[in-house]
């Protein structure tokens with residue numbers, strides 16, 4: 247039995263037909279975790295859909311109304327890059343509920359993992375890049391509204407920049423939150439990651455992503471690590487430690503929301519970095535070790551993963567649970 251919870255529902259499945267996004271991955275990961283003995287059935291908890299009032303903490307009433315009534319414009323549906331249906335709306339509301347539940351469990355147990363979520367390309371008033379609503383942002387705003395946390399940090403390791411996250415949390419300050427001044431020169435000039443930073447809020451946003459990839463326009467996160475094409479495990483893992491340490495030096499949050507994207511993988515169809523499966527597992531372990539050492543709870547969502555072989559995506563995501571188990575302990 248794991249010393250933390252896995253949040254999962256069969257209804258995480260996204261009804262989008264044949265698509266580069268492998269909507270069946272969530273169930274495959276659950277099955278893998280059980281078949282391999284990494285988890286047992288009692289490790290899983292089932293989420294409920296987010297309430298509309300929770301979603302409205304992040305998204306505009308106009309956008310929520312369009313989603314609920316099926317009145318997106320053709321352009322808005324095109325931008326979403328997944329086919330609209332009422333069932334898809336339900337799946338995204340459930341993903342948001344799953345992230346809320348995972349955040350709650352993380353605050354209790356030190357870590358929790360939703361076997362879903364991480365839809366970081368959703369903006370307050372529109373969705374894009376397979377992301378209809380921003381589950382992680384909904385979870386953060388719910389925890390803040392309910393006085394369970396005051397501050398949070400998003401640590402986004404999906405290969406694509408977290409543009410929705412950056413916009414949602416730009417310019418919002420919690421009373422008394424530390425506001426860092428401009429960054430000093432911290433990284434070595436030859437370091438592969440080029441940093442850009444502008445602001446700090448009650449939610450400090452960090453994104454490690456491939457510079458030459460979607461989205462073309464990258465609104466500034468609190469800290470962006472713009473990675474060059476093709477970097478491998480060693481350089482990437484150095485950036486992970488640097489970015490997290492830098493961020494925690496500016497804000498020690500009440501909750502870290504880790505987006506454990508599988509798409510920095512070398513055989514990803516939508517990524518251009520060169521990480522190995524082992525490197526990605528070590529990435530997860532670094533995040534967990536640092537968070538545990540700092541005593542900060544971590545809520546994990548999976549985000550993207552488009553490996554040529556679905557099995558590899560399943561392995562990478564399953565390894566996130568393995569890494570958490572190794573860091574936080576547990577027997578099964």
Ligand SMILES: [Zn+2]
Pocket residue numbers: 404405406507509549550551
């Ligand atoms: Zn991605």
